[in-house]
Amino acid sequence: MPSTSLNSLRNETEGALAEFVKGKTEKLNKIDDFLEPIAKSLSEYILAGGKRFRPIFAYLGFLGAGGVANPKIARAFAALELVHVCALIHDDLMDGSDTRRNRESIHRQFQKHHDELKYLGSAANYGASVAILLGDLSLAWSDELIFLSGISQAQHYLALPIFHEMREELMAGQYLDVLESVRGDSDKIRSSKIARLKSGKYSIERPLQFGAALAGANSTLLADFSNFGLALGEAFQLRDDLLGIFGEPSVTGKPSGDDIREGKRTLLIALTLEMCSEKERKLLERSLGEKSLDNSQIADIQELISRCGAGGECERLISALFNEAMANLDRSDCREEIKGLLKEMAEATTQREK
Amino acid sequence: MPSTSLNSLRNETEGALAEFVKGKTEKLNKIDDFLEPIAKSLSEYILAGGKRFRPIFAYLGFLGAGGVANPKIARAFAALELVHVCALIHDDLMDGSDTRRNRESIHRQFQKHHDELKYLGSAANYGASVAILLGDLSLAWSDELIFLSGISQAQHYLALPIFHEMREELMAGQYLDVLESVRGDSDKIRSSKIARLKSGKYSIERPLQFGAALAGANSTLLADFSNFGLALGEAFQLRDDLLGIFGEPSVTGKPSGDDIREGKRTLLIALTLEMCSEKERKLLERSLGEKSLDNSQIADIQELISRCGAGGECERLISALFNEAMANLDRSDCREEIKGLLKEMAEATTQREK
Numbered sequence: 001m002p003s004t005s006l007n008s009l010r011n012e013t014e015g016a017l018a019e020f021v022k023g024k025t026e027k028l029n030k031i032d033d034f035l036e037p038i039a040k041s042l043s044e045y046i047l048a049g050g051k052r053f054r055p056i057f058a059y060l061g062f063l064g065a066g067g068v069a070n071p072k073i074a075r076a077f078a079a080l081e082l083v084h085v086c087a088l089i090h091d092d093l094m095d096g097s098d099t100r101r102n103r104e105s106i107h108r109q110f111q112k113h114h115d116e117l118k119y120l121g122s123a124a125n126y127g128a129s130v131a132i133l134l135g136d137l138s139l140a141w142s143d144e145l146i147f148l149s150g151i152s153q154a155q156h157y158l159a160l161p162i163f164h165e166m167r168e169e170l171m172a173g174q175y176l177d178v179l180e181s182v183r184g185d186s187d188k189i190r191s192s193k194i195a196r197l198k199s200g201k202y203s204i205e206r207p208l209q210f211g212a213a214l215a216g217a218n219s220t221l222l223a224d225f226s227n228f229g230l231a232l233g234e235a236f237q238l239r240d241d242l243l244g245i246f247g248e249p250s251v252t253g254k255p256s257g258d259d260i261r262e263g264k265r266t267l268l269i270a271l272t273l274e275m276c277s278e279k280e281r282k283l284l285e286r287s288l289g290e291k292s293l294d295n296s297q298i299a300d301i302q303e304l305i306s307r308c309g310a311g312g313e314c315e316r317l318i319s320a321l322f323n324e325a326m327a328n329l330d331r332s333d334c335r336e337e338i339k340g341l342l343k344e345m346a347e348a349t350t351q352r353e354k
Numbered sequence: 355m356p357s358t359s360l361n362s363l364r365n366e367t368e369g370a371l372a373e374f375v376k377g378k379t380e381k382l383n384k385i386d387d388f389l390e391p392i393a394k395s396l397s398e399y400i401l402a403g404g405k406r407f408r409p410i411f412a413y414l415g416f417l418g419a420g421g422v423a424n425p426k427i428a429r430a431f432a433a434l435e436l437v438h439v440c441a442l443i444h445d446d447l448m449d450g451s452d453t454r455r456n457r458e459s460i461h462r463q464f465q466k467h468h469d470e471l472k473y474l475g476s477a478a479n480y481g482a483s484v485a486i487l488l489g490d491l492s493l494a495w496s497d498e499l500i501f502l503s504g505i506s507q508a509q510h511y512l513a514l515p516i517f518h519e520m521r522e523e524l525m526a527g528q529y530l531d532v533l534e535s536v537r538g539d540s541d542k543i544r545s546s547k548i549a550r551l552k553s554g555k556y557s558i559e560r561p562l563q564f565g566a567a568l569a570g571a572n573s574t575l576l577a578d579f580s581n582f583g584l585a586l587g588e589a590f591q592l593r594d595d596l597l598g599i600f601g602e603p604s605v606t607g608k609p610s611g612d613d614i615r616e617g618k619r620t621l622l623i624a625l626t627l628e629m630c631s632e633k634e635r636k637l638l639e640r641s642l643g644e645k646s647l648d649n650s651q652i653a654d655i656q657e658l659i660s661r662c663g664a665g666g667e668c669e670r671l672i673s674a675l676f677n678e679a680m681a682n683l684d685r686s687d688c689r690e691e692i693k694g695l696l697k698e699m700a701e702a703t704t705q706r707e708k
Binding site for chain 1: 381382385386388389392440444447448450468473474475479480482483484486487489490491493494495497498501507511514515518521522523525526528529530532533535536537538547551617643
């Protein structure tokens, strides 16, 4: 399989999404002309160039288990991105985030729409309602895209239990994350557990297994992918924690220090609270969830997280987890020529800048 | 099939939901102890005694097309109720409704929870976040329940296109409904179209076809059910319009005149605006969406709707649509012994008090 590269898998994903979204836009516009703004906005959002980690991991799981690349399977994997689009739209609404992928979040787009068109009632409510419905639609479409992909019924049935598991873990992880912010006590064990559900399982382990199941993988390989995926997923989440604090806004498409203003109780924050002084701990606790923090206050927190050693500890953990994931992969029955691509993906997920 | 009654179909639906929800509660509690409050709240909400119209219509479509009742099929039909639970939870959040089925809506429950436990941050945001996630979970569960129902792969594949269509039409209809409220101009044609998507198709036509497809119905019967379902669905929605204005709160579980405070642009409102005087029209336009209306102001609007003849016109339309639906049913290839039950359901949906 000399022609397979991460780029080619990404392109196949983009193609499958573009094809699906084109059909759906036509369909919605046929139902009613007034659906045009939401059809347009949701299509653009879906096609606005995410990292497509989940479809690509699924594809690698499939190829690693001996599957042969084809357009049908690419469509089934693209469905994972539609689940993710639901999660992003709803997450931005819950967090009150204004931007995503350098564009306005859906609720903000329609809030503006409401203002511009001088609609009646609350613009914020209107924006929120549209974001809720478009997230729901994307979630419903994720099932439909797998169904319409053209894979066989037998394959569909092998993959569905993992698909269902993945979505349930995502919602559970999201809730626990929200709960952690409002409960306001962080500890490393809980933060790790939530990271495992939200990122390890949802972003890596389950997509890999979803793909592997579609290739008819045996339980040994599914377990191998689980070991690789969970370690890598935790590293992925830790990178996310660091980017949420130190990320460069022009690259991440999110304001600097966004996680602090949102009061996210990440593992990085749990480490910081453990490693800093009593006085610093109080400052950090006061700052978490404080929407009005200015850039210099954010810079102080960034400095604190670095100085106490939590930032460095986070980097060390990422390296250790990356190595653990790689060792698991090396030992596995995954096809040798795919191991290299999985290593590339592992690097991309843990060394990324956005 | 002498033992089949609407009650027995309802009991089978309740049984299927109870069984599914029990398994899910155990599962969520096993993922994490902190999921207990949401598992409990969502189970209670699902089991809190809705009318179960959609599963029952699906069951009647199935029996009418020659299917033989069994527990597997009852589970597949119960899945429609999980779609509906998502719609209700999200709808209440979008509308800011505090009550549903005489209980607090999900976002209100968790807002209170936040207050009681003195959680950090905004209680309203927390309530909204939980409502978003529990709606998502219920939507994801709807697919899983069909999959786990035990029906054959062949049946599953016959029914899925209708299931997907139904969910898409629901989201589209919900959006158009929200849009109509903020655009603030009502006309009969648009109100009818939205009612057709939201109620005719989603509540009656598609469930009937979903059931009929599972029994392997031919396209003639599917079309017959469509004719019956669309007419009945419009009557169903008109009854909803009347109940939203004139419903008895102790029976509907919703405050009297709720639709006025929410600014719903129903067909009943469109008729009223057409039939009342210029002065009355202005009063009604000002009142729509006015959250602070007191009971005597609501009573004035109720009186206006009756006096101008729109209430009576609505009742006449319901009767005419009911008769049209019945004529379509009589002419159809639906099994004779099921026609009587469909007539009972038609009466229940159009003559109900809640």
